[in-house]
Amino acid sequence: MTERSVGYVETKHHHLKELFRLVNGDELAGVSIAYETYGKLNSDKSNVILICHALTGDAHAAGWHEGDKKPGWWDIVIGPGKAFDTNKYFVICSNVLGGCKGTTGPASTNPQSGLPYGLSFPRITIEDMVNLQYKLLKNLGISSLYAIAGGSMGGMQVLQWTVSYPDFMKKAIVLASTAISSPQQIAFNEVARQAIIRDPYWNDGDYYGGELPKQGLSLARMIGHITYLSDDSMHDKFGRDTRENEMFQVESYLHHQGDTFTSRFDPNSYLYLTGAVDNFDLSNGFSLAKSFSNIESEFMIISVSSDWLYPSYQSEEIVQALGSNDINVQYRKLISHFGHDAFLLEKGQLNYLLSTFLGHLTVGDVMSEDVSTLREGCTLEEAAQLMILNNATHIPILAASGRITGIVTSWDITRAVANKISSIEKILSRDILTSHPDESLSNAALIMEDNAISALPVVDDRGCLVGILSSDTISAMVGRGAK
Numbered sequence: 001m002t003e004r005s006v007g008y009v010e011t012k013h014h015h016l017k018e019l020f021r022l023v024n025g026d027e028l029a030g031v032s033i034a035y036e037t038y039g040k041l042n043s044d045k046s047n048v049i050l051i052c053h054a055l056t057g058d059a060h061a062a063g064w065h066e067g068d069k070k071p072g073w074w075d076i077v078i079g080p081g082k083a084f085d086t087n088k089y090f091v092i093c094s095n096v097l098g099g100c101k102g103t104t105g106p107a108s109t110n111p112q113s114g115l116p117y118g119l120s121f122p123r124i125t126i127e128d129m130v131n132l133q134y135k136l137l138k139n140l141g142i143s144s145l146y147a148i149a150g151g152s153m154g155g156m157q158v159l160q161w162t163v164s165y166p167d168f169m170k171k172a173i174v175l176a177s178t179a180i181s182s183p184q185q186i187a188f189n190e191v192a193r194q195a196i197i198r199d200p201y202w203n204d205g206d207y208y209g210g211e212l213p214k215q216g217l218s219l220a221r222m223i224g225h226i227t228y229l230s231d232d233s234m235h236d237k238f239g240r241d242t243r244e245n246e247m248f249q250v251e252s253y254l255h256h257q258g259d260t261f262t263s264r265f266d267p268n269s270y271l272y273l274t275g276a277v278d279n280f281d282l283s284n285g286f287s288l289a290k291s292f293s294n295i296e297s298e299f300m301i302i303s304v305s306s307d308w309l310y311p312s313y314q315s316e317e318i319v320q321a322l323g324s325n326d327i328n329v330q331y332r333k334l335i336s337h338f339g340h341d342a343f344l345l346e347k348g349q350l351n352y353l354l355s356t357f358l359g360h361l362t363v364g365d366v367m368s369e370d371v372s373t374l375r376e377g378c379t380l381e382e383a384a385q386l387m388i389l390n391n392a393t394h395i396p397i398l399a400a401s402g403r404i405t406g407i408v409t410s411w412d413i414t415r416a417v418a419n420k421i422s423s424i425e426k427i428l429s430r431d432i433l434t435s436h437p438d439e440s441l442s443n444a445a446l447i448m449e450d451n452a453i454s455a456l457p458v459v460d461d462r463g464c465l466v467g468i469l470s471s472d473t474i475s476a477m478v479g480r481g482a483k
Contacts, residue, residue, distance in 0.1 A: 004364065004437070005071065006038045006079045006086050009063035011102055014136055023131075026122035030111045033136050034059045034102020035094035038078060039086035041142075048142050049084055050133065050169075051093040052150030052157035055224075055273055056265055058101035061093035062086075076347040081364050081438055083354035089146065094136055096129040096157070098272040103132075106268035107208065119205035124272055126153075126280045130160045134168075144168055147358060151175035151343035152310065153273070156280050159318070162295045163282060172297040173354065175343040176304050178314035179282040179291075179321070185309065188227055189274040192220035196267045205268050217267045218258030225257045230306040230339030288321040295322070299329040300357040304342040330357060348473070363444045364437030366474070367458045367467035373398050376405055380416055380424040383408050394455040394468065397428065402464035404457050406430050434459045435469060445474055 016031040036059045041047065051061050051074065062078035064071050074093075077083040084091050095103035098121070106121040113120075137145075148169045150158045155177025162172050178185070199216030201207055229237075238250040247255075282291045299322055303315035312333060322329040332353050336342035343350070351365035372392040374383060376399055383395055387410055397406040412427040421427060435444045435456045448456055448471060458467040 004079045004081050005075070006063035008066060009036055009038065009060070009072075010065070011036055011059055013102060014139060016135060016139070020132060020135065022122055022128050023125050024123060028104060028122070031097075031104045031132070032102065032108070033094055033104075033132060034099075035092060035136060036060060036062075036072075038062050038084075038091040039089050041090040045090075045142055046144070046146060047089050048137075048145050049089045049091045050137070050145050050148045050161075051078070051084070051091060052133075052148065052154035052161075053093060053096065054150070054152035054154045055277065056221075056261070056270075057154070058099065059093050059095045059103075060101075062091070073344065076345075077350050077354060081362050083351045083358065083365065084149070085355075092137070092140075092142075094133055096153075096273070097132045098124045098129070098269060098276065100266035100269040101264075105266065106205070106272055107266040116208040118208065118268060121268070121272065123275065125276050126156045126160050127164060129276070130157055130164055133157070133161075134165060145170070147171035147173065149173035149175070149354070150177070152177055152340065153277050156277065159282055160280075162297050162299075163291055166294045166296045169297050171300070171357065173300045173302070173357065174315070174318065175302040176307055176310045176315075176340055178280075178310055179288055179318050180314075181278050181280050182314070186278045188223060188309070189278055192223045193271050193274060195219040195223065196270060199267075202267065205271075207267070212262065213267050214262040217262050217265065217270065218255075220258075220267075220270060221261040221265075222254040222258040225254060227309040228340045230308065230337055232306060232337035233339050233341075236337065288317065289324040292321050292325050292327065295325065295327055297327075299327060300353070301329060301331045302334060302343070302353060303331075304334045304336055304338070304340060306337050307340045307342065309340045361441045362437060363435045363439045363441055363456075363458055363469055364467070366441060367435075367437065367469045368473060369467045371396065371465065371468045373465065374408075375400070378424060380413070380422060380427075383424060384413050387413065394470075396457050396465050396468070398465060402462075404432060404434065404459060404463065404465045407432055407455075407457060409455075432457060434463075436460070437466060441474070444469055448474075 011034050014033045019027045019029055020031045021027050057073050060072045061074045062072040078091055080087050095101045098105045100107050106117045110117045148158050148161050155174040158172050158174050159179055196213055196216035199213030201211040202213040241249040243252050301315050301319050303312035319329055319331045334342050334346050334349050336346050338345050348366050355361035355365055372386050372390040373396050393410045395408050396404050399405050406428040408428050416427045435458045454471040456469045460466050
């Protein structure tokens with residue numbers, strides 16, 4: 001666990017005392033909502049950010065549960081000094097209606113029968129999910145949001161929020177999403193649903209207490225994972241490598257993803273949630289621009305260059321509809337080979353874009369933590385070999401304690417060769433400028449510009465190296481943000 005983590009967290013539960021009325025008129029009694037919070041609510045409750053999760057996500061967006069092997073699903077952008085800075089914001093994430101991670105859904109007990117709902121659970125929509133989130137916030141005493149953010153199905157919720165409650169939030173962030181589900185998206189979801197329904201153990205959704213339709217759910221997850229990746233990411237991650245059993249690496253990956261998914265997700269929830277996604281259409285069959293006519297929020301729309309499940313044209317349609325209503329909107333594209341999953345993985349770009357939109361950006365958001373280093377007493381030859389091996393231009397020299405004591409550059413090596421210098425001590429820079437993870441990126445950039453340096457070591461309070469900030473990184477981030 002790092003200093004920039006929210007630490008150990010617990011999922012909380014809120015139980016509605018009143019009936020919850022769905023868009024179709026059905027009512028649910030005894031609705032429970034699972035949610036987590038990070039950071040502290042300020043005195044006037046003006047620092048709240050709501051995070052909306054994607055299809056198979058949950059309320060655990062950041063930090064660690066006791067015994068976890070990995071943190072929450074969006075930990076890369078939620079925490080101290082990150083884009084959703086928990087030193088500044090009060091961040092909330094809740095499990096959606098129809099889910100299976102603590103909020104009422106098909107696997108929950110029907111208070112009238114005392115049995116799991118199964119397929120007797122009413123049909124739900126993205127709007128129902130949003131209305132329940134609204135209920136949660138009001139019951140927590142929160143009457144406005146500073147910002148709301150979500151990717152994929154979470155982005156749909158964000159869009160619905162701005163339409164249903166246009167004056168409730170100041171800023172809205174939509175990542176890798178759409179305002180209208182496309183035929184291709186519906187088709188993939190239908191194949192996944194059929195995989196579940198045709199499992200011999202599905203039993204018309206009444207499998208609770210018996211054998212689960214694991215094979216169908218596993219296959220549905222495998223189908224989904226294919227759409228979340230890209231051709232390039234599959235080449236990079238798997239290639240045509242095989243395992244000892246002669247199974248291709250990509251096959252093994254899909255089987256693993258499918259098998260592990262069956263232990264944490266309810267098949268009926270998958271049916272209900274994909275159905276809600278398929279029926280999402282903010283244009284209501286007419287004009288998207290008209291649906292956005294009352295929106296008051298400032299927007300950031302982010303797409304992914306390699307996303308073929310939610311391609312960039314769908315984000316651009318949202319931008320055009322917002323723009324036609326003179327709504328303040330920024331459009332950015334993540335340049336990534338990860339495919340749809342990039343909104344969960346691209347730490348540097350995401351922290352840069354989100355922090356900029358929310359109003360702050362620190363060195364720690366964009367610095368590289370993968371730094372080539374050498375210990376004191378190294379040779380000139382070792383430095384040159386490491387530079388060639390890792391394509392590095394700057395190599396910090398560290399004491400045994402991890403404190404930075406010097407830095408050698410590729411220019412220093414070139415100078416040594418030209419002048420026939422054999423000792424690294426004669427070219428090593430001991431007068432080192434450094435930065436801190438919490439320093440503003442603009443201040444660090446000015447230091448680099450004023451001193452004509454292309455890399456700035458980043459150290460913690462003890463002077464130990466934690467990363468490096470390069471001019472190339474800054475240029476890449478700014479360049480990507482401008483696209």
